[in-house]
Amino acid sequence: MMRTRSLLSAVVVSLLASFAAAQDFPSKPIRLLVGFPPGGSTDVLARVLAQEGRKPLGQEIVVVNRPGASGVIAINEVAAASPDGYTISVSPSSAFTLAHHFMAIRPDLLEATTALMLIGRQRIGIVTHSGSPQRTLKEFVENARKNPGKVSVGIPGLGTKVEVITRAIAMHEKIDLNVVAFQGDAGVITNVLGAHVAAGSFSVGGWATHVRSGAMRLLASFEDDRFDVAPGVPTLVELGYPLTGATIQHLYGPKGLPPAIVRRLVAAFTEASRSQAFIDIATQNGLYDKNPLVGEALDTFLLKDRAANTELVAKLGLGLKKKP
The missing domain is CATH 3.40.190.10 (Periplasmic binding protein-like II)
Structure with a gap:
């Protein structure tokens, strides 16, 4: 009986500590990892997101480049981080839903992280x-x-x-x-x-x-439609290829983030994504999406994308064992 009470007390103390930490979040700078070198589309999007996210969060957001393995090095670092909201990242969805077919990496990166929100579509x-x-x-x-x-x-x-x-x-x-x-x-x-x-x-x-x-x-x-920058250039589908290559950029953190911290991050970065500075940069880089996915809708999208990519790779005979 005493042991049961001790365990319950420990659980209550842990929950209260987590709640208190979430209430005070953030109390120090946040690291925003980018799995690619400076200058690319993911890096550009992350930097304007960090710039515009500082005001609603009331803390500095430090962009840290961790290039390598098509973004997976950064994902692994986030997956191993403490679920306190101070280490997050931006990545193309393909690093989670496709890369494991081509590299010897774990196939469950979606389950090892917490998807927060879509911040752009990569065309x-x-x-x-x-x-x-x-x-x-x-x-x-x-x-x-x-x-x-x-x-x-x-x-x-x-x-x-x-x-x-x-x-x-x-x-x-x-x-x-x-x-x-x-x-x-x-x-x-x-x-x-x-x-x-x-x-x-x-x-x-x-x-x-x-x-x-x-x-x-x-x-x-490679998209369903032509680009405004070159409207005379056709899509792959128009050229007779049954292929499209749309993917997304999304913000994520470690698995097990407290719901209160998830809500705080999503609210702050949603506000950041509605700033004119973010809209301008995202639009200039062909990444802007005015209807970002969050929560269950984002999880569903990513799981469906992983299933579709698995089917496509198998159909084409690609992957680690069957590269042409």
Whole structure:
């Protein structure tokens, strides 16, 4: 009986301590991890989110870059962190729902973390440098057909939706593309501009400015619709490919975050995402979504995305054991 009372007392004390901590949250700066180098779309979105989130939270938000493994290094650090709300991160959903098919990592990253809210949609296209003689995706494919294994396409990381769609195009056309993975959009941008790769598949935030300036040329949209920056360029579906590559960017923390801290973070970052500064940066980078998902709706989206990606990878014969 005494032991039962002691256990109950310990539980009550623990709950009260957690409640008190949640009430005082945040009482110190928050770390916002980014699993990619500075300059890419995830980093840009995280930095404006941190900037605009400081006021509603009343604390500094320090952006810390932890590049590597297509964002998984940062995810693992968050998953191992104390569930107190002081270590959170922004990541593309593909790191949770797709990367495990291409890298020897745990497949349950969704279950190891707490999804907080969608903060952007990552829209993707394939581009070449302006000096390329290939002006359309059809011309690019024909060049690759004539030069098997010699035509390279840069992507922002392995295990991404970008990689799957790029390889799916190659399989659909029965061509041998040399897919080169970099750490984030920044590496792809540098190599496309320098003509070190023949093309790059990555998010609109990385290439929109260069397409507008004429330094890059868009060959196709991986989305359901065309891009405003190049309305004359068709989508993959319009070109006859049964493929789309939409993914999201979402904010997450460790598993077991107290509900009060979850509510505090979601409320603060929802306010931040409605600021004009955030809207402007997210729009400029092709990431803005005015209807962010939260809570159960976000969890459902991510679980469905993981199931759909598993089906797509199997259908295409991709993954660790069957890469083309």
